[in-house]
Amino acid sequence: DAGVIQSPRHEVTEMGQEVTLRCKPISGHDYLFWYRQTMMRGLELLIYFNNNVPIDDSGMPEDRFSAKMPNASFSTLKIQPSEPRDSAVYFCASSLGGLAGGGQFFGPGTRLTVL
């Protein structure tokens, strides 16, 4: 299995631009998670989906952030407009059956820099 796939791996953009991060979970997994990691705040859960339905988006920092999962094999995280404080590594992870399946499998991450 190819594992969780994320694109792009690196993104450099200017403040005010729209940024779209993409994720393909492991085939068959029914949970998908978006995380953000910074030195200051560590790893934070932004939102997660179960069977393509958003379950908990309380970690989404503000309205500039939105996430969608149109089908079982694809999800996007969009930031519009982007700000320098959004600079971080964004990870997508997937799992099967929630806790019953054990831990989560993370993608390689997207390193976002907003200038």
Add this chain to the structure above:
Amino acid sequence: RKEVEQDPGPFNVPEGATVAFNCTYSNSASQSFFWYRQDCRKEPKLLMSVYSSGNEDGRFTAQLNRASQYISLLIRDSKLSDSATYLCVVPRRRGSTLGRLYFGRGTQLTVWP
């Protein structure tokens, strides 16, 4: 109180040493726990799950103390390749389904020759 708190480290130990990390959690209803490993500039990867009093996998032992609400990770006979950041993870359930996952800030380990 934070959901998960870890020894901040860093821990610097020689090869062959035994090292232990602790993690405390605030939600007494948590039933299962995880240790993840994260190498520099890489994604976190599951190291061990802890569902009851503890779990052992080769040189790694995870122990759970529910009364005191802490989890520990013991690494015996440390290898250079064990150098990484170790993240303690505590889930919170929403009824019968998975809730949020709370990650500790991580404990950095460096094993030197």
